[in-house]
Structures are given as C-alpha cells and as structure tokens.
Amino acid sequence: MFRGNSSIIFKLGSYVEDKRLGIVIIIVILCLNVLIFLFALGSESDRLGKEELLPYDFIIRDLPEQQVPTLRSNWKLLLLPVINVNAPPPILHYINVLYNKHKERGLEVVAIYTGTSEQEGYIKQKFGLSFAISNDAKQAWKKALRIDTSHPHGGIVIVDSNRKVKFASYEFPREHELRILVEKYLLGQVDYSLYVPRPYEFFRLGSSPPPLRVELITSSTAPPSKNAGAWLKSNTTLAGKSLAVFLADCSSCQVENYIKHLADLEQSNKLSQDLIAVFAPNFSGDSLKSNARRYGVNTPIYILQGEVPQIYDAYATRTDVVGAGPILVSFDREGKVRAVGPLFEKVRR
C-alpha cells in the first residue's frame, strides 16, 4: 500500500520534472488539507459554543433600525414582538400598555410581521397599537435576529442598549413575565408588590365573575351591535347561563374544530342552561361567522376584547391547567360561578 502510494507520489513528481519538488507540493497539499480540517473543526466548536450562550448573550451587529423611521436612537430596551398576521397574539394589548407606561424611560417596541399593508392596518386597528410595526418582507430583521420571522407562533426578542439579546423565544411570555423582563432590564429592579389577580381567581367557585369586554360576532337571537356585549358586563345577566370560553395557541388551526365542539354541545342537550360562546381575541370574526354558518351553530358567539383571561379549574390542580383548552363556566341563579371545567367532558356522549 505504502509502496503503491509512494510510486504515485513519484509519478506525480515526474510531471513537474523534479521528484523533490513533487514531494514538497504533495506535503504542502496535505498540510493545507489538515489546516482546512482543523479550521472547520474550530469553527464548528465556536458555533456550538455560541449556541450554548444563545439567546441571552448574543450581540446584534446589524440591527435594521433604519427600517423604522419613528424609532428613537437613544432607546434603552427594545422589545421586538414577531407577529403571525393570521393569528396575532393577544398579548399585543399588554405590550402596548407596557410601551405607553415606559416609553419615556427608554422602552421602544417594534412589532415585526410579514404580510400586506392591509394586514398591518387591521392589526394596528384591532389592538390599538401606538408603537411601530415593521414589515419584514426583505428579511432584514430575520437575518439580524437569527430567528424565523414567519414562525406560526410568532415570537419575541428583547435587546438591551448594547444590542445584546436578553431574551428570545418563539413562545410569548405571559403578561406579568413580560413586565418582570421589562422592569428588570429597563429599571434594574422588579416590583413584585404589583399584584394582578390571576385569571383563575376570576372564575373561582362561588364568586361573581369580572365584567368581560366582548364584541358580538354572530347570534341567531340577538342583532349584532357595538354594545351587544353590555349584558355580559352585568353579573345578573349571566345568572343561569353557561359560558364556553375558547382560547387558542393557533386560532386559525383551531377555529373549525372549536365550532364543531360547539355544534356537538348544542346537539347533545346536556346543558339545561343557556350557552354563550366567548373566543379569545386572536380568533378571526369572519372565520368564526363562516364556520358557525357551516355547522349551523345557534349559540351567540362573542370575541373577547383586551386581555385574555386564562381560565383554569378552580381547584387548580395539575388536571386542567391546559392553557389552550376550551373551558365551560356555569353560573347559578345569582350569577355566581357554579362550576368550572374542561368543555370536552360535557360534549362527550
């Protein structure tokens, strides 16, 4: 084998009419190969090392700030929610609240999306956004942030004034978690005394529920109007009724399935009480209307406005802590919560 190899080397050498020169060339080529191999190995370990440090120790050198003319240059903390325009996250409401509260202290928000200007207008109007929104059609944000801006869940990136990523996730933090992050990185301390009642406390057994801001989408019994949800604001009108609440991680994927649930529930006759369906703000009204027509749903359907109450079982055991599962809240004759539980148990025959 060695002999064969050496003879090849010498034959190669004879091409350049000098065996020694041939050997030198071969050695140089071999050395280059070794160097290339070592370099590749080094860059691989570098990459792995950086991945381990991601996402909170990663500096963005090419942040496309010029794409947002309204962005102030002296910002101290930049919140970059990435929005799926087909399923905008309800937390946009709260991000707007945080922005208005802390913008004077240096908080900037740029929502990133990929879509049309009509979709941008719809999102701005629906959520009443006062911060900037940037179309990433040229994928400048995608390259800079190294995240998938067309991810179905969207995502969020938080960058400090040194252009260092402090938080990055394809899953939106909950409202109080976002507040903790903003206060920690903007103010340097977190005010834990600010207590926001948890949504499952809203629907505690025996309690009166909070007023719900809703918009009527479809009803066979009541005409649509801007104030159609007013009756939901009074607890007495909830007396003897059942509220089916639909939350969704991906509203566009789940709307049809949920409307089917609702149709099953109507047909099962398991509820003696009047049923009201309330959907999370990220559901599309048009989609709800068309599916309700398709499956012949008569139950009045509302969309929640503002923050989404994440409803849990009043027992709050491991059982029903499923954020996106539909929930059924039943009210007694006085309008107080009689039972809270997963909807599907009522649907199943």
Add this chain to the structure above:
Amino acid sequence: MRTSSTKLIHKVALAVWIICLSVIFCVSVQKTRGRNVSSKPLTLVAKSRVFTESRSGSARIRTDQTGNIYVLNREDSSILVYDRTFKFLRRIGSFGQGPEDLMHPSDFTIDRNGRIIVADTGNNRIQILSAEGKRILSFKYYEPSSIDVLSTGEIWVVGKADEHLIRVYSKDGKFLRNVGELAPTGVEATFPRLHYFLNRGSLWVDRQDNIYWTGNYLLTPTIRKYSPEGKLSLEIRLSGSTMERLVARAQERLKQSLDQKMSRASGILNGVVVNELNGDIWVFPAAPEFQIYDSKGNLKHEFLLKVGDLPIGGWDALILDSNQVVVVNLALGCYLFQLPAESKNP
C-alpha cells in the same frame, strides 16, 4: 341410593361452609384495610394563609439545614426564602434566560451543603444556585419536571420525555445512570409521545435516602419506592373512591387525547410527601382530597381540604410538627392546616 344422596348433602354442606368462610375472611380483610377510614372524608378548613408573598403559582416547599423555608413560585419563576418564624427574607431568581434566571421552574430541592438545585424547565437545564441565588453550575436537561437529592449529593431528575423514569447525576452534574422502567400504558406502539407523557412523575427523597416516584398520569395510580442504588423496593397501587373517580376522568381524557392525537392527559396524583416522624406517605391526588397511607400502602386517613368554602387541591406540603402542616396550592398559595386529634402522628 341413600348413601349417594347423603354424600351429595355432605358435599353441598362443605361447599356452603367454604363459601361462608371465604366471605367472612374477605369481609374481615376489607375491614382491616379500611380501618380508621370513614366513608366520607373529614373536612379540614385552613387555619390561616402563610408565606403570603408567594401567591398563586406556589408549587413546592422545602427547608434547608438551618430551618429556613423555601417556596418555589412558578408564576414569578423565583424561590422565596423565609426564616423559621415565617418571616420573609429574600427572593432567589427571576423570570428570564440569564445565568441566574429561571423560567417556569417545576421543582427544586436543597442539598446538605445548602445548594439550591432547580428543575429549570423553561430553560431546559438543571440550575444549581447558592443560598444567595448565585449560579454555581448548570447542566442541560430537556424539560426537567421533578428533582430531588440524596444525602450523598446525587441528583435524581425526572424529565418529560425519557426512556427511563429517572436519571441520576453526580453532584457536579455528570450523568451516572438511569433508574426505573416505564409502566405499560397500552399506547406504547401507537402513540409513543402520549406513552412518555403518561409516565411523567414526581420525586420525593426521605431522610433514609429512599426515593419515592409518583406517577402523575398513570391510569393505575402508582407510587414506587427505590433504594439509592436504584433497586425497586416497593410498589404501591392506590385505590379507593377518590382514585376511582380520578381514573374514570383520566380515561375519558385519554380517549379525547387519542381522538385528537394530542399528548395530554388528566392528572391523577400531584405528588407525595413522606412524614419523617412515622414513615407515613401523604398523597396529594389531583383533587381536593388528601390521603395518608402507612408505609406499606394501606390507607389510614382521608381529608377534604378547604379554604373557607372553597375546596382546594394540594400540590406539596411541609409537615411542621405532629399536628400542623402547610399545604401548597398552585392557584391560591400556602395555607396552614391543623390535623384532627385522631390522625396526629405519635
């Protein structure tokens, strides 16, 4: 003819006699097993709310060698520290992805050196912090859900998608061995993800370094006891009306999961706490009931926990003395309960 009929009568009499004896035996066994357990669980109403800084999201409670009390709050992704008089001292960790941050932690424990070892679920790592919250070391672990530590410093971890029930690491975070086989669920071949989900569990280590693994979702409510070497020494199958109710609910949920191809299940057991005073096993089902079993798995007492009129489920507990216990509820926080005289520990 007469002899044969006499023989037949003798045989029938013998059969009746055997049946009667069997019935008497079964009834007496049942009575012994159900001793001290009333058909309706006794209601325990909380005396007061404690550790008020940790409101909803309270999930775990532990003490260190000095007697300080630590409460893990999942909502805030932090651990609150109290002294033995329940005075709030400090907060460890906050929500985030940084070196000393926590994200949706599921469980934690404290070793003999006072190191706080956290199942930092959202960050997919095991975080080891000092008592002041400074990072000592961390190692990767995909979605850890429960954790405990032996007196030797060995760290036992339960994850969310493992081939085995438990993974064991050295105190420096080096993987040592796997422990425990997954229980059969009937969906191993057809729906492996759901199979792993159903085999999720939580851990408790007693002072003798016995490890208790509790199946959170298994349709056969099970507690397994392992030796420090990983040898299964006892398997307790829980039964009774509460378990039957929870299993029926879980079966219904399982059908739904299979229909929708979703890896979700209804919880049956939240966890166990071992009473170091007498070896009793305190079981927290995914319901407002709370049960006490003896060390062999016989049900001794069952209580219904309430805060005012509201039934609450327990998640974890801190046994303060022979008749006082702090029960942790994920939604409402920590509440002090007093056990009735008949169930007091010796």
